[in-house]
Amino acid sequence: MANNENAAAAETRPDPEKDLNSWLPITASRKAKWWYSAFHNVTAMVGAGVLGLPFALSQLGWIPGVLTIVASWLITLYSLWQMVEMHEIVPGKRFDRYSELGEHVFGPKLGYWIVMPQQMMVQVASDIVYMVTGGKSLHKVFELIDPSVFEGARLTYFILIFLAIHLVLSQIPNFNSLKGVSFLAAIMSASYSTLACLTSIIKGNKHRPSSYGVRSHTTVGQFFDSLNGLGTIAFAFAGHSVALEIQATIPSTPEKPSKKPMWWGVLAAYAIVAWCYFSVAISGYWAFGQFVEDDILISLRKPAWLIALANFMVFIHVVGSYQVFAMPVFDLIESNMVKHLHCTPGRTLRIFSRTTYVAFTAFVGICIPFFGGLLGFFGGLVFSSTSYFIPCIMWLIVKKPKRWSFHWIASWISIIVGVVIAILAPIGGMRQIILSSKSYKMFS
Template identity: 60%
Template structure:
């Protein structure tokens, strides 16, 4: 791809890596969640990436299509799939670009590309916004899906309406337990179940849509009757799509769990897992987005399972699958945050790495995401706002900037052009998508009462 690797780098691969860490540093790294276990197989990479990628965002894709229209919608979906696969490949390649060293965390790669301090300031705030933002949105999604399941199963005739707030609290209670699993490999069972669920509820979403058939009065024009509404809706929908491709924020942390030797670097099994994951992503995203929009047109809800009410048992089951899936997704995105929190507590504040330090810090984080999710459950608007504001940089163009800074491909080469195209498209997405998402939040907030 027009990249250059020096002779020194090639020769260094034959030398065993030198470990200059002190005994205390080794003990801390063995305790921190990202570096404590390195015995994952390639299929761990596959289902961790599926769980990270195919989240709640897939259910909003028909709604995003209704804001974008057929032509732009199909183009945005396909181009996003290609660009994000390319940038994910770059991150997998850069994980061990320095012989004998692994960039186990996104910010470590950023520090190598931009410098110790600047790298931290560029990467950490964006990564935190993405990971904490996803966890807050998943709190809302889990609560909404639990409520939908309850209403479908228990309230076929009539029963007392229970606040969404309570369902979010029920969903959060699971994480007060699961958050104490120490590292990525320990949540592999939860992640596998979540990956299976994502494929299951995506299939139910488009399968039930096909079964219902095209609505008699279906319309494919833009949802809004005003020009301003159409433009802002278009912007917000771009953020929804960006949100759907968010796995890059945890990819280096996932790769860190795979063993690596000079003969078999971790990028080989990791890339195999990524390819499998992206095939699953395509099987989930494209049918749900295109068939959902084809059947319901611009009357589809921001969560397609809300649009589908029958058959009751199938839609209830799909909502329960969503709950199981976002339980796993929440943990995948929370693990790097736990790692950051615990690193600061142990390395900066010099606190002892104990079980009760982990117990307090992780429970505090879960309680925080639960509280924010209960306070601001604007599902569609949150997707659009976070999707543009933070997902576009970390997914669409930050890997490209780091690639250009580190490898310095020849000007006007294929690699140079590819990266600059991704950067330009990503920056446009980052600028315009949050505008639409923020407007949607403001519109929904007019009719919203807190803790409803």
């Protein structure tokens, strides 16, 4: 009798882990549709990276640059499919976070520390770059509207405006509540990519370069520039770091698993990504050649009203992108503060943790606002691992495909390409940052 009462009590006793998941931003709501996945993925991918693709072509050249973008698109689509499939690879269990899948594949302790630091570096690095991009885009809008007043204005001021917006938006409680912001951001990304493409074509028809070369005229410079170009392209495919978290917002049953609507969303997103990336990269390099800026919209100056509109669209888009990448960080910070510091889940915790994080990314962005170098450095350092080869390594361990089968070959190709980028690209990115820093004054 006593045993029955104890069993009944155990069944009715609240599960702390379940209660916490019902509050944390990733798992609080599971009501997303497949099209939510589409615009979340577009918002996550088509961000600051697309603006730097013409610059990457100017460092790599026509054929190597275009082939690298094509290869990256195919490899990352394949590795993203692997992640979607592995979300529910254990019947009855969902791996809602990248680190949870890592724990399952590599072991509880080792897996967490393999995946979590790299994922968080991707999230934080993206948000730092978006701080810089948002500030630069807003600065450009005002500069084009009234050059006499805003041409000499400090970039720092505009990054602080971007900071103020995110101090408010960061209080959005969970990922699914972000759908409106993310939807608007996805529309903006397709819109400014189209504007950048059309304006580049118009510009190129009037003053197209007579020949196309690479930026540097020395062998050493060309080598380091090509490394930075690889990192810039890798940065453009950063959505994998938040893919499982996006899938976690989709409902799932044994009859209707979440991988089906998630995959439809991924395919729709990658079609939009292909249009944005190839149109901007090819038209931008075609119009300006090796003289294109690290942000294509800086090269495009006329008509002023149209470029101002495009920059404002970029500003709106990176507002959404920042929040998409910040959600897993909020989730990690808040779960650790509750579990290890015994903080009470609630508004006070969210205000403190999220405000601190937003302020930190703004401070770093103000200190090192070197767009091109940041893309190359971070793109190679951690983006290549989370998007190119960690999913493939997990797939090989879990699925154990036969040697020389399609999935075995495809996984190993992705791993080799990703490792090469991870080793080489940060070198080029760091060099770009060092060169840019020579003419930079802090808080200017």
